[in-house]
Amino acid sequence: MDFDRRLLLKAMSLTAGGILLPRAAEAAIPSKVRDIRMWTAPDHTRFVFDLDRPAKHSLFRLKSPSRVVLDIDNAVLAGGASKRAFSDPVVRRFRTGSPRRGATRAVFELARDIRPRSFMLKGNGKKGPRLVVDLFHKEASRSVSSGSRGRHKRRNAVIVIDPGHGGEDPGAIGRHGTEEKTIALSVGRKLYQRINDTPGYEAHLTRKGDYYVSLRRRVAIARRHSPDLFISLHADAFKQQSARGASVYCLSERGKPTPDHAIKALVRRENNADLIGGVNLHEVMDPEVAGILMDLSQRDSINRALVLGKQLLRSLKRTPRFKLHFKQVKQAGFAVLKAPDMPSVLVEMAFLTNPKEERQLRRDSHQNQLADALFRGTRRFLDTSHRA
Secondary structure (H helix, E strand, O other), X not given: OXXXXXXXXXXXXXHHHHHHHHHHHXXXXXXXXXXXXXXXXXXXXXXXXXXXXXXXXXXXXXXXXXXXXXXXXXXXXXXXXXXXXXXXXXXXXXXXXXXXOOOEEEEEEEOXXXXXXXXXXXXXXXXXXXXXXXXXXXXXXXXXXXXXXXHHHOOOEEEEEEEOXXXXXXXXXXXXXXXXXXHHHHHHHHHHHHHHOOXXXXXXXXXXXXXXXXXXXXXXXXXXXXXXXXXEEEEEOOOOOOOOOEEEEEEOHHHOOOXXXXXXXXXHHOOOOEEEOOEEHHHOOOHHHHHHXXXXXXXXXXXXXXXXXXXXXXXXXOOOOOOEOOOOOEEEOOHHXXXXXXXXXXXXXXXXXXXXXXXXXXXXXXXXXXXXXXXXXXXXXXXXXXXX
């Protein structure tokens, strides 16, 4: 009996060891930096480190010369990642190395003063964990609100075009690899050109290249131009390939921010922002009154956006070979449409998951027709509405 008990205890200890040892061994194996990618935006530069699993990291600054240093603990560079070279107006030189065994260091030698930040993104169905380093231009934050000073002197109708997605975020992807971010930017540029080529109209883009812009940042970029309209461009996707056609959305009543949260967000985004036709929210002492004013402004913007959406659908419907997915303007809680002081719509131009529409969206001629139709609808709305 004692013999059998000793065998049993030994077997249990081996089993326990068999469970624990692999975990310890796995923790000792370094993470692998599979790739390093970079995007240059007007106000910042973003580096993305693709990892096979999350890793601890630290970010710090050095002087003479000015550098930002990223240390990734227990991580090694894959062959391709260690040889990456980048050209960027902010980063004079980029290099990688190993300050100690089992660690990776990335050094960013700077050409200008920046404000750095870093964070980990969890893996999803498409990508593994990613370590992101953003290098923000310090003067960018000071220039955000400078565009609204001449609001009452301007006579042009101002339209802000928001090409969806970008950079790290491709959006929907078609069967043949067409990315939503590429189509949105291409059509956005064409619409931008048509607007600026027309006297009395002025267009601005929330992004001008292939880089990521957060939803909140898109609204902030738009607001600095004191726009009459905000149009966000996207391409749809659905599990069934037969889904097709364009749709137009505006914000729903349920999708608007609550007054308290909206006021706090507005205070953070701008200094003394004048959101509601000259009413400064800092001067409104009663939060309930401020909420009512915000609600009235939001409701007016939604009503005008509904009219704009109808004009866009009408124009798209009258364009040969264009189909509508929804014949009426739909309302939903899109975050990018939540600015209370400008009519905002989101246009899903077609379905990338529909093979025929994907082919159409790739054609320059089709994109030109899209831009023409969107401009006609926009112009018809502005010409028939009363602008201040």
